[in-house]
Amino acid sequence: xxxxxxxxxxxxxxxxxxxxxxxxxxxxxxxxxxxxxxxxxxxxxxxxxxxxxxxxxxxxxxxxxxxxxxxxxxxxxxxxxxxxxxxxxxxxxxxxxxxxxxxxxxxxxxxxxxxxxxxxxxxxxxxxxxxxxxxxxxxxxxxxxxxxxxxxxxxxxxxxxxxxxxxxxxxxxxxxxxxxxxxxxxxxxxxxxxxxxxxxxxxxxxxxxxxxxxxxxxxxxxxxxxxxxxxxxxxxxxxxxxxxxxxxxxxxxxxxxxxxxxxxxxxxxxxxxxxxxxxxxxxxxxxxxxxxxxxxxxxxxxxxxxxxxxxxxxxxxxxxxxxxxxxxxxxxxxxxxxxxxxxxxxxxxxxxxxxxxxxxxxxxxxxxxxxxxxxxxxxxxxxxxxxxxxxxxxxxxxxxxxxxxxxxxxxxxxxxxxxxxxxxxxxxxxxxxxxxxxxxxxxxxxxxxxxxxxxxxxxxxxxxxxxxxxxxxxxxxxxxxxxxxxxxxxxxxxxxxxxxxxxxxxxxxxxxxxxxxxxxxxxxxxxxxxxxxxxxxxxxxxxxxxxxxxxxxxxx
Numbered sequence: 001x002x003x004x005x006x007x008x009x010x011x012x013x014x015x016x017x018x019x020x021x022x023x024x025x026x027x028x029x030x031x032x033x034x035x036x037x038x039x040x041x042x043x044x045x046x047x048x049x050x051x052x053x054x055x056x057x058x059x060x061x062x063x064x065x066x067x068x069x070x071x072x073x074x075x076x077x078x079x080x081x082x083x084x085x086x087x088x089x090x091x092x093x094x095x096x097x098x099x100x101x102x103x104x105x106x107x108x109x110x111x112x113x114x115x116x117x118x119x120x121x122x123x124x125x126x127x128x129x130x131x132x133x134x135x136x137x138x139x140x141x142x143x144x145x146x147x148x149x150x151x152x153x154x155x156x157x158x159x160x161x162x163x164x165x166x167x168x169x170x171x172x173x174x175x176x177x178x179x180x181x182x183x184x185x186x187x188x189x190x191x192x193x194x195x196x197x198x199x200x201x202x203x204x205x206x207x208x209x210x211x212x213x214x215x216x217x218x219x220x221x222x223x224x225x226x227x228x229x230x231x232x233x234x235x236x237x238x239x240x241x242x243x244x245x246x247x248x249x250x251x252x253x254x255x256x257x258x259x260x261x262x263x264x265x266x267x268x269x270x271x272x273x274x275x276x277x278x279x280x281x282x283x284x285x286x287x288x289x290x291x292x293x294x295x296x297x298x299x300x301x302x303x304x305x306x307x308x309x310x311x312x313x314x315x316x317x318x319x320x321x322x323x324x325x326x327x328x329x330x331x332x333x334x335x336x337x338x339x340x341x342x343x344x345x346x347x348x349x350x351x352x353x354x355x356x357x358x359x360x361x362x363x364x365x366x367x368x369x370x371x372x373x374x375x376x377x378x379x380x381x382x383x384x385x386x387x388x389x390x391x392x393x394x395x396x397x398x399x400x401x402x403x404x405x406x407x408x409x410x411x412x413x414x415x416x417x418x419x420x421x422x423x424x425x426x427x428x429x430x431x432x433x434x435x436x437x438x439x440x441x442x443x444x445x446x447x448x449x450x451x452x453x454x455x456x457x458x459x460x461x462x463x464x465x466x467x468x469x470x471x472x473x474x475x476x477x478x479x480x481x482x483x484x485x486x487x488x489x490x491x492x493x494x495x496x497x498x499x500x501x502x503x504x505x506x507x508x509x510x511x512x513x514x515x516x517x518x519x520x521x522x523x524x525x526x527x528x529x530x531x532x533x534x535x536x537x538x539x540x541x542x543x544x545x546x547x548x549x550x551x552x553x554x555x556x
Contacts, residue, residue, distance in 0.1 A: 002296050003121060003289065010082045011075040018071035022129050025064035026137025032057045033274055034141055037267040068133070069126045076122035084115060087299070094303070096383045097337060102302055105186035110302060113182055114295035121285075121292030128285040131278035138271045145267045149260065153246070153268075160242040164283075167235035172290045174228030179294050181221035188214045232287040239283050247272050319405045322479060325394050328380075328512075330355040334388035335379060350375050350535040352389060359479070362503060362513045364523060367532035373516045374415070376532065377482055380514060382407040411478035413469040415485050415516075421458050426475045428453045438474050442467040443494070463489040470502075481506060482514040499525055 008015055035057065039050050091099065091107065099107065143150040191209065192199070199206040250268050254260055334351035350372040357363060365373050378384040382391070382403050391398040391406070398406045428435060428450060439445050444467055449456040458465065466489055473481060487495040499522035506513055515526070523529055531538045 003118070003292055006083060006118075007075055007079045007122070007125070010079040014071050014075040014078070018068045018075065018126075018129065021064045021068035021071065022133035023136075025061060025068055025130060026133035026135070027140075028057050028061040028064060028137075029134045029274075030137035030141035030271075032061060033138065033271050034267070037263065037270055040266065040270075065130060068130055072126035072129055076125055080115075080119045080122055083118060087111065087115065095385060096378065097385075098303065103187070105190055106183050106302065109183050109186045110295075110299055113179075114298055117288075117291045117295035121288050124285045124288050127281045131281040131285075134278045135275060135282070138275055142268055142271055145264050146260065148258065149250070149254065149264070149268060152254070153250075156242070156246050156249075160239060160246075163242075164235050164239050164286075167231055167238065168286055168290060171228040171231035171235065171287070172294065174224045174231065175291055176294050176297070178221050178224035178228060179298055181217055181224060184217045185221060188217060229287065232290075235286075236283045239279070243272070243276060243279065319408060322405075322408060324359070325409070325479065326359050327392075327394055328357040328359075328480075329392040330380070330389065331392060332389035333379060333386045333391070335375060335384060335386045337375075348372070348375075348535060350379070351386075353537060355530070355537075355540070357512065359512055360507065360510055362507050362525065362527045363515070364526040364529045365514060365516045365532065366518065366520075366523070366529055367538070370534075371532040372535040373532055374484060375535075377412075377414075377484055377514065377516060381410045381412060381482055409478055410480050410482060411473040411476040412482045413466060413473055413484065413486050414482075415488070417466070417469050417484075419458050419465050419469055420472075421455050423450070423453045423455070423472065423475060426453070426472070428475075431475060435471065435475055438471050442471060444468065444471075461489075463491070463494070466490070467494075479510075480512045480514070482516075484516045485518065486515070487517070487519060495519065496522075 032054065035050060035053050087110070139150070139153075142153060188209075192214075199209060247269060250265065250272065255265055330353055332351070333353045333355075334349065336347060336349045338345050338347050348370075353376070365376060367373050375384065379386055379391075382398065385400075385403075393406060393409075396402070423435075432450065435450050436445070439448060439450070444460075444464060447457065447460065447464070448468065455468065458468065460468070466486055470483075470486065487498050490498060499519065503513055503515065503525060517523075528540065528542060530540050
């Protein structure tokens with residue numbers, strides 16, 4: 001039902017027009033069958049008018065069929081487009097922690113397989129709607145021919161439909177199981193592409209991955225799909241068998257039992273035979289609709305609901321201007337999340353933390369792996385919602401309504417950053433000279449050029465890509481910058497350049513800088529150094545004091 005709701009929500013007027021055309025198509029089909037039956041059995045004295053009636057009904061049938069098909073194609077494509085836009089908007093609006101918990105594999109499976117399954121189901125709707133309209137028209141004609149025979153037919157149709165839906169429900173459960181395997185397949189595809197070097201260099205690892213991970217998942221997905229589609233094939237064959245049994249029953253048994261006249265019986269048999277093709281369309285559409293239902297259920301399970309107004313999900317509210325600020329406070333901030341496997345979960349808690357930052361400071365966040373540095377960075381930038389405490393900017397509590405405005409204060413380069421090939425959201429026309437100067441400063445002028453608002457290439461080493469990420473951050477010109485181990489992929493010369501020239505230059509421009517770093521050699525350039533250990537603040541000292549304390553500890 002949700003599939004039809006999506007269709008109606010996106011283009012209900014078009015669907016209504018298609019429905020009207022479909023009803024006229026069904027009526028004209030029933031009229032043609034009645035006319036043919038009348039001609040075969042000499043049931044009218046107006047034989048000379050039958051060709052005209054046949055011509056008019058034939059033209060009406062062709063026109064209404066074409067109109068309903070075109071209108072439904074338009075409505076279906078509109079629904080698919082809106083579904084993709086809503087899904088993309090919902091992903092952007094979802095909390096980062098939720099998306100990280102889902103993982104790229106599940107999201108990609110939804111954006112590709114699930115969207116494609118729904119799109120394919122929309123593509124069969126025109127034929128399905130026309131087939132249903134024809135079936136309804138023919139049923140009305142048969143009810144007009146003989147009410148007793150019509151009730152017998154309804155009983156047979158009810159039995160056939162019930163048994164078919166029972167088998168279809170069984171098949172749907174297998175398709176749902178196959179969809180679960182699809183998520184695992186996308187995880188394996190990611191391993192094949194991103195872990196290709198590691199697989200090539202270790203034969204045992206490669207063989208174990210293929211035989212113990214990839215092949216079993218592929219086999220299980222094939223098995224579940226094969227069983228599900230086989231059950232659908234059995235259901236379709238059962239439906240065809242019931243159709244022929246119905247024809248035989250009406251043709252050879254009922255005339256002797258009820259004494260039905262020849263014209264009525266020929267009308268029934270002729271109509272049932274004509275219904276074989278529309279019924280086949282209905283039967284063939286059900287597996288496709290079942291896959292779409294599984295896909296929509298998967299989207300719902302990810303809490304990426306499609307039941308939203310497209311205008312609301314794609315619109316952006318106007319934000320207050322970013323003014324100068326003085327203090328940023330984290331008050332009793334606490335954040336907990338679980339990682340690891342369901343059998344062996346691991347709970348990490350950051351905080352409670354109390355920190356206060358002044359505008360223009362250069363702050364290093366340090367600590368061992370897993371100490372909570374990146375989690376703190378995502379809380380500071382507003383990407384994570386803390387479970388306890390509050391963030392204040394110049395005394396203003398950052399509520400959910402202000403979160404989007406708050407995030408606009410930050411330009412970041414995270415360790416797992418994504419580099420767009422366009423300078424999106426940045427006015428390059430008036431900043432082209434500045435951008436070219438930055439490219440020279442980052443020593444990339446011999447490899448990268450700005451063409452309009454595009455970068456000529458992003459096919460660079462990781463260190464060079466990080467420099468382009470820094471270029472984007474420069475051009476954003478936000479009040480606060482955050483760099484997550486930015487220098488980790490740089491050569492010694494450029495690492496020194498980053499700490500001793502780039503960061504001080506940004507600070508001279510009045511920017512506040514947070515830098516996650518392990519480069520203790522450069523800790524002296526920081527105004528403050530905050531050291532984390534297992535989610536707690538171990539120390540919060542001035543840069544020179546921290547440098548002196550670590551030097552004295554190492555000397556003793």
